[in-house]
Structure formats: C-alpha cells, structure tokens
Amino acid sequence: MGRNIYMDNSAATRLDEKVLEAMTPWFFNNYAVATSEFGYSIGIEAKEALAEARLILAQKLGASSEEFIFTSGSTESSNLALKGVAKALGGKKGKHMIISKIEDYPVLHSAKELEREGFTIDYLDVDQYGFVDLQQLRKLIGDETILVSIQHGNQEIGTVQDLKSIGEICREKGVLFHTDATHTFTRMPINVDELNLDLVTVSSNTIHGPKGIGGLYVRKNTEIRKIMDGGFQEFDLRPGIENIPGAMGFAKAVQLVTDEENERLQTLRDRIIELVFDRIPDVTLNGHPEKRTPQNANITFHHVEGESITLHMDMYGISVSTGSACFSRSLEASHVIAAIGGDHERAHGSIRFTLGRYNTGEDIDETVDAIEKIVNQLRLISPLSNKEV
Amino acid sequence: MGRNIYMDNSAATRLDEKVLEAMTPWFFNNYAVATSEFGYSIGIEAKEALAEARLILAQKLGASSEEFIFTSGSTESSNLALKGVAKALGGKKGKHMIISKIEDYPVLHSAKELEREGFTIDYLDVDQYGFVDLQQLRKLIGDETILVSIQHGNQEIGTVQDLKSIGEICREKGVLFHTDATHTFTRMPINVDELNLDLVTVSSNTIHGPKGIGGLYVRKNTEIRKIMDGGFQEFDLRPGIENIPGAMGFAKAVQLVTDEENERLQTLRDRIIELVFDRIPDVTLNGHPEKRTPQNANITFHHVEGESITLHMDMYGISVSTGSACFSRSLEASHVIAAIGGDHERAHGSIRFTLGRYNTGEDIDETVDAIEKIVNQLRLISPLSNKEV
Numbered sequence: 001m002g003r004n005i006y007m008d009n010s011a012a013t014r015l016d017e018k019v020l021e022a023m024t025p026w027f028f029n030n031y032a033v034a035t036s037e038f039g040y041s042i043g044i045e046a047k048e049a050l051a052e053a054r055l056i057l058a059q060k061l062g063a064s065s066e067e068f069i070f071t072s073g074s075t076e077s078s079n080l081a082l083k084g085v086a087k088a089l090g091g092k093k094g095k096h097m098i099i100s101k102i103e104d105y106p107v108l109h110s111a112k113e114l115e116r117e118g119f120t121i122d123y124l125d126v127d128q129y130g131f132v133d134l135q136q137l138r139k140l141i142g143d144e145t146i147l148v149s150i151q152h153g154n155q156e157i158g159t160v161q162d163l164k165s166i167g168e169i170c171r172e173k174g175v176l177f178h179t180d181a182t183h184t185f186t187r188m189p190i191n192v193d194e195l196n197l198d199l200v201t202v203s204s205n206t207i208h209g210p211k212g213i214g215g216l217y218v219r220k221n222t223e224i225r226k227i228m229d230g231g232f233q234e235f236d237l238r239p240g241i242e243n244i245p246g247a248m249g250f251a252k253a254v255q256l257v258t259d260e261e262n263e264r265l266q267t268l269r270d271r272i273i274e275l276v277f278d279r280i281p282d283v284t285l286n287g288h289p290e291k292r293t294p295q296n297a298n299i300t301f302h303h304v305e306g307e308s309i310t311l312h313m314d315m316y317g318i319s320v321s322t323g324s325a326c327f328s329r330s331l332e333a334s335h336v337i338a339a340i341g342g343d344h345e346r347a348h349g350s351i352r353f354t355l356g357r358y359n360t361g362e363d364i365d366e367t368v369d370a371i372e373k374i375v376n377q378l379r380l381i382s383p384l385s386n387k388e389v
Numbered sequence: 390m391g392r393n394i395y396m397d398n399s400a401a402t403r404l405d406e407k408v409l410e411a412m413t414p415w416f417f418n419n420y421a422v423a424t425s426e427f428g429y430s431i432g433i434e435a436k437e438a439l440a441e442a443r444l445i446l447a448q449k450l451g452a453s454s455e456e457f458i459f460t461s462g463s464t465e466s467s468n469l470a471l472k473g474v475a476k477a478l479g480g481k482k483g484k485h486m487i488i489s490k491i492e493d494y495p496v497l498h499s500a501k502e503l504e505r506e507g508f509t510i511d512y513l514d515v516d517q518y519g520f521v522d523l524q525q526l527r528k529l530i531g532d533e534t535i536l537v538s539i540q541h542g543n544q545e546i547g548t549v550q551d552l553k554s555i556g557e558i559c560r561e562k563g564v565l566f567h568t569d570a571t572h573t574f575t576r577m578p579i580n581v582d583e584l585n586l587d588l589v590t591v592s593s594n595t596i597h598g599p600k601g602i603g604g605l606y607v608r609k610n611t612e613i614r615k616i617m618d619g620g621f622q623e624f625d626l627r628p629g630i631e632n633i634p635g636a637m638g639f640a641k642a643v644q645l646v647t648d649e650e651n652e653r654l655q656t657l658r659d660r661i662i663e664l665v666f667d668r669i670p671d672v673t674l675n676g677h678p679e680k681r682t683p684q685n686a687n688i689t690f691h692h693v694e695g696e697s698i699t700l701h702m703d704m705y706g707i708s709v710s711t712g713s714a715c716f717s718r719s720l721e722a723s724h725v726i727a728a729i730g731g732d733h734e735r736a737h738g739s740i741r742f743t744l745g746r747y748n749t750g751e752d753i754d755e756t757v758d759a760i761e762k763i764v765n766q767l768r769l770i771s772p773l774s775n776k777e778v
Contacts, residue, residue: 004431006421013630015416027404032395032708041703042393072461072601075619075629106628109618211632212461212601227616229498230464239495240464241402243600314430319421 094144157287158296167196209253213246483533546676547685556585598642602635
C-alpha cells in the first residue's frame with residue numbers, strides 16, 4: 001500500500017517533530033523528579049520547566065498558572081471535573097447536574113455513573129444543528145444544581161456551542177460551569193473569564209501533542225476534590241510523578257497552533273463540503289454550516305452504509321470515521337445524530353472527516369474523488385437506494 | 390556544573406534510547422486509533438501492536454494478555470485496584486480491607502479515602518526490617534474482608550515482602566490479593582500464579598520506560614469495576630484513547646531489563662553499603678540486608694540531618710533522597726522508618742540511594758567519597774553529634 005491519508009480522528013494525533021524535540025531533553029538530560037526541595041538543583045530545574053509548561057497552557061485559556069493541572073488525558077480531566085465537583089458539593093449543596101445529550105463519552109458516562117450513585121442528571125435537548133436549548137437550561141437549574149457541563153465543539157458533528165450565553169446563565173444562577181474543550185482547544189479562542197468557565201477539559205493528542213497527558217483548568221477557589229489518591233502533586237488535585245516530557249510536549253503543541261493554521265484547516269473543511277455537495281447528490285451536512293470546529297466535516301451519504309464507505313476508502317488508503325472514536329467496541333448508531341433528530345439511516349450513512357496539520361489540499365481532492373466513486377458504486381448495488389429517505 | 394550523578398528516585402526514570410526508538414514509529418508512521426473496526430487497516434495494525442505490547446507485559450508476570458490493562462501510571466493502577474474492588478464488592482461482600490503500614494502513597498491514601506467513605510481498613514504492623522506480621526494478617530481477615538493490599542518492594546527501605554506466604558493466606562481465606570510492584574517489576578521475578586496474586590500494580594518510569602503509562606494485572610474473573618468513565622477501552626476497565634507509543638515503550642523497557650543488569654545493580658548496591666559501613670561510623674542500614682530490591686540502599690547517618698546531606702551532595706552534583714519521591718510538598722519524617730521502629734532522628738538522618746541502568750561503579754565511589762567528607766564535616770558542627778543515639 002502507498003501512503004495513507006489520515007482523515008479520521010487520528011489525523012490530529014500525529015506527533016509534530018518539534019513536539020518530540022521539546023520532550024527529548026527531559027527524557028535524557030534532566031529526568032529528575034520535579035521538586036522544590038532544598039538542595040536538589042536538578043529537581044528544581046525540572047519543577048521550573050513544569051511551571052513554564054503550565055503557564056503556557058494556562059495563558060492559552062486566559063487563566064493563571066495555578067489554575068491549570070496536568071492529567072493523563074481529556075478522559076481523566078472530564079472525570080475529575082464531574083466527579084470531583086460531585087465529591088466536594090454532593091453532600092453539601094445538592095446532587096443535581098445538567099449536561100447535554102450530545103456530550104462525548106467521558107462526560108456522558110461520568111454523568112451516568114453519578115446517576116447510579118444517587119445523583120440526578122438532566123440531559124439537555126439539542127436542535128437540528130446540535131445547539132442546546134438555553135431556555136431549558138435556565139429552567140432546569142435549581143437550588144440543588146452543582147454543575148452544568150456542556151461541551152464546546154462536538155466530537156462528531158463539530159457544532160460549537162454558545163458558551164458565552166451558557167456561562168452567563170450559570171454565573172447568574174451561581175452554578176459551576178464545565179466545558180469539554182477537547183476538540184476546540186487552540187483551534188478556537190477560549191477565555192475562561194469572558195465565558196464564565198470554572199472548569200475546562202483540554203487535550204494534547206488532538207493537536208499533535210503527546211498521548212498520555214491532558215489538562216484541566218480549575219478556577220481558583222472552585223470546590224472540587226481529587227478522584228485519585230497518592231502524592232500531593234498538581235496542587236493536591238492529581239497525584240503521581242509528574243510527566244515532564246509530556247507537559248513540555250503539550251505546551252509546545254499549543255505553541256505550534258497558529259491562527260493561520262486554523263484558517264487553513266477551515267478552508268480545507270469547507271472545500272470538502274463544497275466538493276461533496278457539488279458532485280454527489282443526496283447528501284446532508286451534519287452540524288451547523290458555520291458554527292463548527294475548523295477541522296471537522298460530517299456528511300451523511302444517503303442510501304449507503306458508513307461501514308461500506310470506510311471499508312472501500314480504506315482500500316484507497318484513506319481513513320475516515322463513521323462513529324465516535326472513543327467507541328472501540330462496536331458500531332452503534334450515533335447518539336449525537338439521534339439527538340439532532342436524525343434517523344437510523346442518517347447516522348449509519350454519516351462520514352466524519354477530521355483534519356490535522358498534515359492534511360493537504362491534495363488529500364481533499366483524492367478523498368472526494370474516492371468517495372464520489374465509492375458512493376456511486378454502492379448506490380448502484382444498495383438495497384437502500386430504492387428507499388425514500 | 391559538570392555531570393550529574395542521579396542516585397535518587399529519578400535514576401531509573403531516564404528513558405532508554407531504545408525505548409524511544411520503539412515509540413517513534415507510533416508517533417509518526419502509524420498514529421491511528423487502535424480499533425478492530427472492519428475497513429480500517431491502519432487501526433487494526435495499531436491494535437495489533439497494542440496487543441503485542443500487552444502480551445509482553447502480561448507474560449513478564451506469567452499472566453495472559455487479557456489480564457493486563459494499561460493505565461496512566463502506578464498511582465492510577467493502585468487507585469483502580471483498591472477503589473475498583475471497593476466498588477464491585479463493597480456493597481456485596483463487605484467493606485473491610487487490610488494493607489501494611491508502610492505502603493506507598495497511592496495505596497495508603499486510597500485506603501484512607503475509602504475509610505472516609507465508610508470502609509474499615511486495618512494497617513498491618515511491620516518488624517524492624519519492614520516485614521508484615523503474617524499471624525496478624527491471618528487473624529484480621531474476616532468475612533467482610535474484600536482485599537489485602539501488601540506491597541512487594543518498599544519504596545524507601547527496599548524490603549521485599551514474602552508474597553508467597555501472604556498469597557497462600559489470602560487464597561486460603563478466599564480474599565483478593567493486590568500488590569504494588571512498582572519497585573520490583575522486572576527487577577525481581579513475579580509470577581501471579583505462584584504468588585496467588587489477583588491484582589498487581591506495575592510501573593514503566595521506574596525501569597527507564599516512558600512516563601504517563603503504567604499497568605495493572607487483573608486476574609480473570611476478578612470482581613472489579615472501573616473508576617473512570619468514558620469509552621470502552623482496556624476490556625472496559627480503563628477508558629481513553631490508547632497511548633500506543635507509551636505501551637510500545639513500556640514493553641520495550643521491560644524487554645531491556647536482564648538478569649545480568651539486576652545482578653549488576655545488586656553488586657553496586659552492596660558496594661555502597663559495604664563502603665559506607667567500612668568508612669563511616671555510626672550508620673544504620675534501613676531495611677533487610679538481603680531481602681531488598683537490587684536497586685535500593687537506605688542508610689541512616691546518625692547525628693546529621695538528611696536535608697543537610699542532600700544539600701551538600703547536590704553541590705557535588707550528586708542527587709540522593711531523604712523522603713518519599715511522591716511526597717512533593719514537604720519533608721516529613723518517613724512513615725516507613727517510623728513503622729520499623731525508627732525514631733525521628735533515624736528518619737531524618739536517612740539517605741536513600743536508588744540505582745538505575747546508567748549508574749556505574751565510579752558513581753558509587755564518587756558518591757561514597759562525597760558522603761564521607763560531608764558527614765564528617767557535618768558531624769563536626771552538628772549539635773546532634775553530642776547526643777547519644
């Protein structure tokens with residue numbers, strides 16, 4: 001097989017060489033445990049490096065250094081946000097949380113677990129584009145509500161929520177506000193003060209940074225407790241020997257994302273959508289046409305199965321997705337497309353294109369050429385193609 | 390400053406170049422999400438690589454592949470072992486656990502957290518070497534006991550417990566047995582069947598593997614529930630996009646440890662102890678002389694403060710430790726040395742030497758030369774040196 005075109009979720013997981021360069025000295029030259037202990041100069045140097053990485057990450061969110069903690073990834077970050085607030089406030093203020101119906105699994109399944117532990121969770125409806133219902137949110141917040149968790153950019157359809165309005169409601173009602181910004185961090189501006197955010201999940205391996213590290217912004221004085229126990233690292237919110245190479249790589253990955261790159265990805269994204277709509281009939285764009293993450297396109301090709309498309313695309317060496325990347329067990333109809341009012345067929349025929357730094361205009365052309373051929377062929381033989389949609 | 394001699398906990402955290410080589414293809418060539426989804430050949434290749442890494446790790450413990458799960462590190466592994474069993478059995482069999490008094494923070498503080506949640510924890514006494522009291526263990530196991538968690542090699546004094554006898558008692562009493570093998574994995578043989586182990590915490594960054602990854606052995610059919618929620622990775626016990634570069638690096642790190650290396654470390658360890666005892670009066674070995682991890686020496690230099698020694702050693706470019714490496718907030722008297730009957734002075738004058746692949750005989754000679762000079766000087770000026778010990 002020749003080269004592969006990565007246009008599934010892994011497109012953005014390729015490490016940038018410059019990230020590895022930033023990590024390397026901390027593999028081989030200074031690998032000390034980060035500490036401020038008196039009389040341990042290599043440890044102090046390591047601690048200063050960690051502080052520098054932390055500052056870069058905090059600043060990207062408009063936050064202070066001591067409000068950013070490193071975790072093992074965005075899954076852990078969202079678990080810490082929901083369960084950490086539940087531990088701190090569940091026995092005090094109340095046991096009610098509100099999330100959206102289209103959250104990714106870390107938030108959705110943490111909420112389900114809290115439900116099993118006696119919490120009440122409300123799941124906000126979304127409209128045809130995936131936007132949560134702000135009136136419903138306002139109505140559902142009560143005296144016992146301790147947290148609202150609504151994602152920034154959707155993992156499947158790319159829709160970007162109006163965090164500013166949500167943040168204003170939460171602030172007005174005195175409720176903590178968490179957002180899962182796994183798919184928007186660095187790709188779109190996030191300022192925790194402008195958006196009234198108290199907790200923000202961010203990810204490294206979605207922006208060409210290393211796997212095994214992630215972060216959580218925690219506003220000063222937020223009532224939250226750690227969910228893992230051990231040492232007293234990360235302001236006593238996340239134990240374990242600090243992953244300094246990971247932190248340095250994560251910070252470098254953040255620095256490497258530029259406005260120009262985000263504009264370029266958005267241009268590529270719009271080109272996929274435009275070419276597909278020009279050349280292939282019976283397609284539906286999933287998510288909002290403009291208010292979407294720059295790296296995401298999601299299109300339903302009616303009368304065909306997404307699995308058939310991915311299989312045939314794979315033969316061309318092109319990887320695209322049909323379901324949530326976190327869902328590693330089976331292909332079920334997407335809960336996101338169901339929530340925006342799509343039927344089974346719309347979910348199953350949906351293809352997600354995710355773009356990263358290494359995708360080119362040529363990739364887009366090859367991908368659209370391939371998918372046009374494949375969809376035409378599949379529709380000729382598909383039993384679904386006789387059905388009305 | 391010239392070269393540094395790492396002889397504190399970070400000695401074994403230096404990445405081996407061969408480990409980075411094993412990780413690199415998974416940074417740049419195949420960075421796909423691991424999946425067995427039909428029609429995603431790069432994902433299948435990634436999944437096979439992960440399975441290969443998993444098998445190497447499982448086999449090192451005499452286990453099967455599906456019994457080994459990747460975590461973010463040994464802290465998470467021990468949290469999962471204790472709290473995961475608590476979740477599965479706490480509402481069913483009982484709320485009682487037994488650990489030793491000298492466990493490292495992940496086990497110790499997870500147990501303390503479970504206590505706050507209504508569990509009863511018994512803390513086994515240890516003798517002057519740090520060995521747990523087997524009679525006490527046998528007596529304390531009751532109908533409501535769900536887990537015994539006793540470490541393999543101690544993090545500070547290196548003492549290696551008699552896991553075989555402990556495992557026999559647990560098996561006889563029908564109680565799950567977890568061990569924290571962070572400091573022994575690959576350095577000493579561990580066979581989960583011979584030792585009757587149900588859960589084993591293992592670490593990568595203590596054997597020149599990457600940070601941000603660790604593992605937990607979970608015997609087939611063990612009643613345990615996950616502690617973080619999200620996707621269904623790692624046999625539905627640990628969610629989050631798989632850290633394939635980390636897993637490949639961890640597996641390579643395991644393969645690079647040889648019996649010859651372990652013997653070499655033990656020889657270096659014994660040389661430190663022998664030279665110190667030959668040349669410096671008023672010293673005490675902490676831990677057992679033979680039944681200790683090959684990479685650990687821990688010696689109390691009476692009449693001096695450990696902090697003063699580390700400070701002066703640092704001026705020679707040599708790093709050694711006085712407290713638990715996980716304890717990043719302050720220097721408190723070690724709970725381990727207190728448990729083996731040492732007083733405050735014995736804890737404060739204790740110095741831990743940790744050895745790794747890159748330490749040489751020359752390091753040992755330089756270190757002992759330096760510490761001899763330092764201890765002599767400090768004793769001349771120390772107010773403690775007039776006290777009887």
